[in-house]
Amino acid sequence: MNHTKDGSVLNSLMRPSTPVGIVGYGAYVPRYRLPATEVARVWRGGEGGLPVTEKAVPGPDEDTLTIALEAARNALARAQIDPHLIGAVWVGSESHPYAVKPTSTIVAEAIGATPHTEAADWQFACKAGTETIQAGMGFVASGMARYALGIGADTAQGRPGDALEYTAAAGGAAYLIGPVDQSLAVFEASFSYVTDTPDFWRRPYMHYPSHGQRFTGEPAYFHHVTSAGKHLMEQMGRTAADFSYVVVHQPNAKFPQRAAKMLGFKPEQWAVGLLCPVVGNTYAGASMLGLAAILDQAQPGDTILAISFGSGAGSDAFALRVTELITERQGLAPKTADYVARRTVIDYATYVRYRKKLSMQ
């Protein structure tokens, strides 16, 4: 917990002065799956442990824009609002299709939110998506926008043969933030915890990221995720037992389960939101997709703790309470599980072709 100069404890909860919530949400996962055994077959002679069962791979005509757009359309199908009332369209990703030219304006145009809207692309490794939700909370609560659309989507790439190749996947989720009386879940509070940590990075013009090897576990992922979760719960006067569900960023199957356990949660609280074993690490989409899976089956009155993590490094945490409106909105768009179940297994050669790892020049 932070202390001010005179030694008093600083309450750093982010809680908007006007309550706001989620009016609509939507998920998207591509059709193709690369089993981790395929990566092991090609690079490890089939030996070694596997961090996930399989990962979602985008088709040759998919990218972060198409993923963000389908998730956004699903969020709007649930929200049932006039898209012209959306005052902000924000897309967080580490794999925007253009280095210069926003993804967000294309999403805004395609959903019919243009031209009277703010639009921007966000960047913070895997936490780029949850930032758009926090900013959207502020935009809506302050009255600067009626609704704000926050999206996290990625088509992450791992260097061939690198440990990340087993998990770097594609997917995304979108959240329409709006007034509390129209919300299917209300934000009770949020919290952010960031430090300068060199665990993972990618320089301009480089195709694949680099990582600080053993730096990625304790000082990066676990420290930020558990600090954000612990401070949020302490300052709200809550414990793990007060939440129906928890979802944390999931770079592999083990990390999120260990982090949730460190925070005092039990397997039945994290099982629904743990998608990484079957879709891989969807980066900016990961915690947001897990949250969508929870909302797909949540009941009025349920409470949810969601914690993202982005390398570099930081975590955003959210405490949510589900409202009566959840029941009528769940069925208005495809559920996360529908996309997870739509699954076509590909081999490593097809994966290499789809992900353009073969140079044709």
Next chain:
Amino acid sequence: MGIAQNWRLRSQRYGLVGEVCDDCGEKIFPPRDVCPYCTQPAQTPFQFSGRGEVFSHTTIYNPPTGYEEFVPYTVALVKLEEGPLVTAQLTDVDPEEVNIGQPVEMVTRKIREDGPEGLIMYGYKFRPRLQEV
């Protein structure tokens, strides 16, 4: 298709926005400002549902320039729920899985890239309806 033409057509390409005839009520796609059914002016925009079914289809093995990375792919005439027939590429489906009468839905996908330095063109394609998969 040049940058300017592509840009002018963006709403019909991204989201299947056509027109509805104020006189006879027919839904029109692509928008053409004159109703093909009653020849009256029709300029009221109409957002199609995106749902339809495969009317006929063919598989492309020798694509035009710019579409090489998608072969083999299927091009179909899709009969939209609201009436019009639209020619479009099918996606998320193997050519041998396509059937006449198959329910499909619109998605926005990459149509082609104008080389590694050029623009990326996005537009509508159709895929098997999610709940039918």
